[in-house]
Structures are given as structure tokens and as C-alpha cells.
Amino acid sequence: MVESILVLTHADENGMLSQASLEGVTAGKDLSVGLGAPLVIGVVAVNGSLATSLGFGNARVLCVADEALAQSRYASDAAACEALCRAAHASIVIVAAGSRFTRVAAGVAFRLGGLIDTHITSINVSASGEGRSIEVTRSFYRQRIEAVLSRDARPWFLLIDAGTHAAFTGDGPVGEVEDVPVELPSLRTQVLGLRAPQQNALTIRPEAKLLLVAGAGWTKKQADGQTHAAEAGDLILGFLRNTGASLGSSKSLVDQGGDGGPVLPFLTHMNQIGQTGSMPRHAKGLSTCCHGEEPHVVGWRFIADRRAISLDPNCGWARGKADVVYVADAFKVMAKVNEKLAAANEANSAVAAPDRDFQRSQEVDAAVLV
Amino acid sequence: MTNELHIVVCAGIAPDPLQTLEPVTGATGPGLKNEMMLPAILDPWAASALFEAANLASRFPGSKVWLVSLGPKAKLQQVMMTVAQKAIFELVPIDAPIGGFADAHATAGALADAIAALPGLDREKLLIFGGWESATRGAGVTLQLVGERLGITDQFQGVDQIDLHDDGSFEVLERVEGGKHQVSRCIGAPAVLGWATGNLAEPRNNPQTGMANMRTIMPALQKAKLATLTANGLHYSSVSLPKQQRTTRVVKDRSPDEIAAEIVAWIGAN
Ligand SMILES: Cc1cc2nc3c(=O)[nH]c(=O)nc-3n(C[C@H](O)[C@H](O)[C@H](O)COP(=O)(O)OP(=O)(O)OC[C@H]3O[C@@H](n4cnc5c(N)ncnc54)[C@H](O)[C@@H]3O)c2cc1C
Numbered sequence: 069m070v071e072s073i074l075v076l077t078h079a080d081e082n083g084m085l086s087q088a089s090l091e092g093v094t095a096g097k098d099l100s101v102g103l104g105a106p107l108v109i110g111v112v113a114v115n116g117s118l119a120t121s122l123g124f125g126n127a128r129v130l131c132v133a134d135e136a137l138a139q140s141r142y143a144s145d146a147a148a149c150e151a152l153c154r155a156a157h158a159s160i161v162i163v164a165a166g167s168r169f170t171r172v173a174a175g176v177a178f179r180l181g182g183l184i185d186t187h188i189t190s191i192n193v194s195a196s197g198e199g200r201s202i203e204v205t206r207s208f209y210r211q212r213i214e215a216v217l218s219r220d221a222r223p224w225f226l227l228i229d230a231g232t233h234a235a236f237t238g239d240g241p242v243g244e245v246e247d248v249p250v251e252l253p254s255l256r257t258q259v260l261g262l263r264a265p266q267q268n269a270l271t272i273r274p275e276a277k278l279l280l281v282a283g284a285g286w287t288k289k290q291a292d293g294q295t296h297a298a299e300a301g302d303l304i305l306g307f308l309r310n311t312g313a314s315l316g317s318s319k320s321l322v323d324q325g326g327d328g329g330p331v332l333p334f335l336t337h338m339n340q341i342g343q344t345g346s347m348p349r350h351a352k353g354l355s356t357c358c359h360g361e362e363p364h365v366v367g368w369r370f371i372a373d374r375r376a377i378s379l380d381p382n383c384g385w386a387r388g389k390a391d392v393v394y395v396a397d398a399f400k401v402m403a404k405v406n407e408k409l410a411a412a413n414e415a416n417s418a419v420a421a422p423d424r425d426f427q428r429s430q431e432v433d434a435a436v437l438v
Numbered sequence: 439m440t441n442e443l444h445i446v447v448c449a450g451i452a453p454d455p456l457q458t459l460e461p462v463t464g465a466t467g468p469g470l471k472n473e474m475m476l477p478a479i480l481d482p483w484a485a486s487a488l489f490e491a492a493n494l495a496s497r498f499p500g501s502k503v504w505l506v507s508l509g510p511k512a513k514l515q516q517v518m519m520t521v522a523q524k525a526i527f528e529l530v531p532i533d534a535p536i537g538g539f540a541d542a543h544a545t546a547g548a549l550a551d552a553i554a555a556l557p558g559l560d561r562e563k564l565l566i567f568g569g570w571e572s573a574t575r576g577a578g579v580t581l582q583l584v585g586e587r588l589g590i591t592d593q594f595q596g597v598d599q600i601d602l603h604d605d606g607s608f609e610v611l612e613r614v615e616g617g618k619h620q621v622s623r624c625i626g627a628p629a630v631l632g633w634a635t636g637n638l639a640e641p642r643n644n645p646q647t648g649m650a651n652m653r654t655i656m657p658a659l660q661k662a663k664l665a666t667l668t669a670n671g672l673h674y675s676s677v678s679l680p681k682q683q684r685t686t687r688v689v690k691d692r693s694p695d696e697i698a699a700e701i702v703a704w705i706g707a708n
């Protein structure tokens with residue numbers, strides 16, 4: 069099969085290509101080299117000049133530009149991507165998963181008479197009878213089963229997971245950009261803005277190296293027969309302040325608000341990790357007061373280096389789900405950890421930089437960004 | 439304008455997440471070992487969609503909720519025993535093979551056909567709900583495809599909240615990067631909303647609701663149409679368990695201070 073590749077990209081709020089888009093370009097370049105197939109970069113932007121200010125090597129660059137594309141919205145994004153796909157006539161369309169294009173990729177594939185596979189973590193080219201063929205890897209059952217698959221049908225849309233490819237940084241001088249016209253449908257939806265839930269302002273940080281997970285043990289009765297939710301909250305927030313870590317939670321802990329149990333007010337379902345939560349990517353993860361049950365641990369798929377503090381020596385973490393388990397009282401350990409981190413920060417140590425953003429967010433309480 | 443809504447919730451079934459899953463390859467492709475024997479639940483994010491739909495419908499008189507669910511009849515019946523006690527809806531079952539390895543495009547086609555054929559459905563009142571991803575295939579594409587097939591181009595994914603206004607317009611909160619929500623206003627139905635967790639706790643079982651629902655659920659299951667799902671050129675070369683098992687070092691009988699020192703060193707290490 070003679071293949072050609074299109075990478076769909078979009079500008080971010082600064083007019084430059086988004087991080088996910090740059091990862092998509094890398095995936096497209098790699099595949100183009102592997103297949104010896106031509107590459108087209110398709111750009112969706114308000115104004116193409118900034119977004120196309122990178123050199124893309126010998127790739128053809130197409131751009132759809134329109135004021136309405138400032139908003140991340142299904143109807144306009146689908147129309148813009150459809151126009152790029154029709155102009156490029158590619159057999160393989162690569163889209164990197166960010167919330168914006170994840171919303172429309174399948175719809176665009178449908179309009180093109182194509183098919184889509186998503187959550188792709190790697191794209192491999194192998195020599196087959198008639199030339200080279202493409203296989204992709206993705207997971208099923210929320211990361212519990214891994215499959216390698218291929219499709220005969222074209223166009224084939226591949227939505228790749230964030231963080232699976234390095235961000236593209238440019239290749240040679242800036243080339244020519246071809247404008248692609250788009251006819252937008254009448255728009256019934258207006259994007260009003262972004263809102264950070266008041267409770268979890270800045271506790272979720274995809275860029276952080278470290279994830280701290282809080283489990284339901286933090287709000288359960290402790291050895292003295294009492295709950296200590298306020299102290300738990302202080303310890304957790306203290307740790308975030310000291311390390312800049314992102315905060316995840318087990319389902320049991322975030323559900324407690326609804327069940328009338330003691331709550332940590334800064335947690336929402338957005339913090340939940342696992343089967344019905346998120347699957348973040350951080351280099352390291354520290355689980356505290358969490359049992360490490362399978363529906364939770366599937367959310368740790370992309371966290372390579374894992375440690376846990378639990379009172380229970382038979383918790384899930386101790387059974388092959390973490391690298392190190394400390395059988396200890398997390399209240400006592402985390403108090404000491406915070407003490408040491410604060411002292412290290414005070415001494416301006418390189419161990420962990422204090423998190424100024426977080427401190428500021430606490431002071432300013434800049435919850436609503438709309 | 440009244441705010442009467444016709445909400446169609448698309449929800450599949452999934453194995454209870456506490457079950458051990460083992461892939462096997464059979465004559466028709468990959469599947470799970472003893473899949474028909476595993477206890478099943480309504481797919482969790484789609485279940486949030488159902489509870490949000492029922493809640494919305496209860497607030498706007500004259501509204502109606504359909505639950506379109508594709509899966510083996512026997513399994514659907516089992517899952518409905520509990521789900522029927524939690525919300526009022528009309529079940530539209532589609533009898534089809536179990537499992538996450540079926541092609542999403544075929545599933546979406548069967549769902550869209552079933553929705554288009556619903557008697558009395560008014561497109562001007564139509565909200566299509568579902569989970570933004572399933573717990574089986576987890577592709578996150580089915581609702582989009584259903585929407586496209588039905589010509590609905592106001593679509594939202596990762597929805598945690600909808601606020602309906604008197605004029606029929608609504609505001610939607612969708613999950614975006616960094617723990618934030620994007621807030622959008624849509625002028626009204628029809629629209630597609632793929633739900634994340636939403637804001638509602640799972641309703642308690644109400645046997646009366648269950649009994650009322652079951653009167654229509656059982657005949658619907660008996661009449662469920664059989665759907666064959668085409669593979670659309672999808673080939674699986676391998677299906678396996680990810681290598682997840684780690685050699686865990688369990689640290690016991692150490693003081694909090696010693697453990698803290700080790701953790702701080704670990705945080706600082708590259
Ligand atoms: C459909 C479905 C979907 C689900 N999806 C998810 C999901 O996405 N994410 C998720 O997390 N769960 C999910 N679950 C729930 C999951 O099965 C577990 O019930 C949940 O993860 C348990 O949370 P936990 O470990 O925090 O709480 P618990 O099981 O209550 O464990 C608390 C732990 O804290 C320890 N502890 C208590 N005090 C201390 C202390 N002072 N120091 C140290 N340790 C202490 C205890 O020993 C215990 O191990 C799902 C379940 C279902 C049925």
C-alpha cells in the first residue's frame with residue numbers, strides 16, 4: 069500500500085503549536101521516515117504565521133486560519149480538520165491527544181470515510197509481503213490488556229497518547245505555507261473560558277515530576293479512635309507546597325464528600341486516579357493511605373517509579389504494584405518528610421524547590437479564570 | 439419554550455473492575471477468559487451519564503430518558519437488575535457479542551440506527567449522553583461517531599456539569615488539561631455529551647423504581663434485535679497482559695524519621 073501521512077496540529081492560546089501538536093509532528097516524522105512516505109503538516113490556527121514559524125524539513129505545510137478557530141469547539145474544529153484532510157489526501161492521519169483534538173478526531177475520520185484508533189502508545193513499521201505495514205499498540209480494559217493491531221482500511225486516523233513522543237523542535241528553515249479555505253457551519257456553541265475548580269486550584273499539575281496520591285486512610289479513624297482530616301489536609305498541602313507535586317486521589321477518598329464522611333476540601337473527582345479517573349504521566353509516584361486495589365492502580369500505568377506508605381503490609385502495593393512499600397503511619401512519616409523538605413528548601417537545597425505558584429494560588433485564590 | 443428533554447443515554451456493560459482479566463484468542467478474535475461468567479456492571483462513566491440524565495429529566499416535566507445498551511441479552515438482563523433500581527428509563531437493548539475488542543465504528547453504527555428508529559423521539563429536544571470513554575475498549579470515539587451519524591455537531595467530551603437555562607440553552611463544563619474545565623454555552627438541543635464523573639453520587643437502590651422499570655425492561659429484552667458487528671479491517675496481532683509485576687521491597691520496623699529521610703532522598707534523586 070502506498071502511504072502518505074498527515075499530522076493534524078493546532079495553535080495554542082499563544083498562537084504557537086500546542087505541546088500535543090509538537091508530539092504529533094514527531095510521530096509523523098518518525099513514521100514518514102519508517103515508511104519512506106511523504107509528510108504533510110496541517111495547522112489549525114487563528115493566524116497561521118506564528119504557528120507555522122517552525123521549519124518542518126521537507127514536509128508540505130497546510131494551514132486553515134480563521135478567527136473562530138480561537139475557540140476549542142467541535143463544530144469549527146471538525147470543519148477545519150476536515151478541510152485539511154481533504155486537501156492533503158493522506159492515507160494515515162496522525163493526531164496527538166489533547167482535549168481539543170480528542171473531541172473531534174473520530175468525527176473527522178467519519179466525515180472522510182475513514183476509521184480511527186485511539187490511545188496509541190507506539191506506531192511500528194514492519195516489512196511485510198508487499199512492502200511495509202503499520203502496527204500500533206494500545207491498551208484495552210483501562211490499561212489492563214495490551215494489544216498490537218492494524219487496519220486495512222484507509223484513511224486510518226491514529227490518535228496518539230500524550231507523552232509518548234518527544235516534542236518536535238524544528239527542522240531547517242521555515243518553508244512555504246499553503247492556505248486551505250474552510251467554510252464553517254453556523255456556530256451554536258460559544259466557549260466562555262476556562263475554570264479551575266476552587267477546591268483544587270493548582271493541585272493538578274500534569275508537568276510535575278512527582279505524583280502524590282492520597283487514599284481514604286487519611287480520613288479514617290486512626291489508632292486513637294479519632295479521625296484527623298484537618299491534620300491530613302495540612303500534611304498533604306504542605307507536601308505539595310514543598311515539592312510542587314501533582315495531587316491524585318483514590319476514588320474512595322473523593323467519594324467521601326458525597327457520602328457525608330470527613331472530607332479534604334481541596335479534592336474533587338478531577339484528582340481521582342484509576343479506572344474511572346485519570347492516568348497521569350509523572351516520573352515518580354508516592355501513594356499514601358491508599359490500599360492499591362486494581363481499579364486504582366490501573367491509573368498508575370505510566371508512572372514508572374512507585375513508592376507507597378501504608379499501615380497494611382498486605383496492601384495491593386506490597387503485592388508487586390510498587391517498588392517500595394513503607395509499612396508505617398503516613399501521618400508520622402509525612403510530618404517528618406515535610407520537616408525535612410522545608411529545612412532543605414530553607415537551606416536553598418537542590419533537593420526540592422518550594423512551590424511559589426502554589427503558595428501564590430493559596431494567597432490569591434485565583435479560582436475562576438473565565 | 440419548554441425544557442422538555444429527550445435524553446438518550448448510550449451505555450455498555452463492563453466486567454466488574456475487581457475481577458482478574460485474562461486475554462484469550464478464540465475463533466472470532468480476542469476476548470476475555472470466561473467473559474460471559476465474569477460479573478458485569480454498567481460501564482462506570484456511562485453510568486454517571488445515566489444518573490445525570492435521570493436527574494435532569496426529573497427537573498423538567500415531560501422529559502424522557504432512554505438507555506440504549508449493546509451487549510449479550512443475558513448479561514444486559516443481569517446488569518439491569520441493579521441499574522433499574524437507580525433511575526427511571528426505557529431500555530433499548532441491542533443484542534450483540536460481549537467485549538471490548540469489537541470495532542467501535544460498528545458499535546456506533548448499531549447505536550445510531552437504534553436511536554434514529556426510536557418512536558416519538560424529537561430531535562429538537564435530543565441530548566445524547568454516554569461515558570466519554572468505556573471501561574472496555576476505552577476508545578472515546580463511539581459517541582462522536584453516533585453524533586456524526588445523526589448529524590449532531592455540538593459535541594462535548596469529559597463533561598462534569600450541564601446547566602440548562604429557561605430558553606433551552608445550556609452551559610457545559612468539559613474537562614481539559616491541568617485539572618481545569620472549559621465552559622461553553624450552546625443554544626440548545628440537539629447535542630452530544632460524553633460524561634466524566636459528573637457531580638452526583640450514585641443513587642441508592644429503590645426497589646419501587648426497579649419494579650416499575652422491569653415491567654418494560656423484560657419485554658424489551660425479549661424483543662432485542664440482534665446486531666452483527668463488522669470488524670472494519672481491524673486485525674489483532676497480539677493481545678497480552680502488560681508486564682506489570684514488580685519486585686516490591688517491603689520496609690517494616692523503621693522509624694518515621696528514617697523512612698522520611700529515604701523518601702526525601704528518593705524525591706531528590708533523578
Ligand atoms: C466500577 C468501579 C470503578 C472504580 N474506579 C476506581 C478508580 O478510578 N480509582 C480508585 O482509586 N478506585 C476505584 N474504584 C474503587 C477501588 O476498588 C477501591 O475501593 C479504592 O481504590 C479504595 O481506595 P483506598 O485505597 O483509598 O481506600 P481503602 O481501601 O479504604 O484503603 C485505605 C488504606 O489506607 C491505609 N491507612 C489507613 N490509615 C493509615 C495511616 N495512618 N497510614 C498509612 N496507611 C493508612 C489502610 O491500611 C488501607 O490500606 C472503583 C471501584 C469500582 C467498583
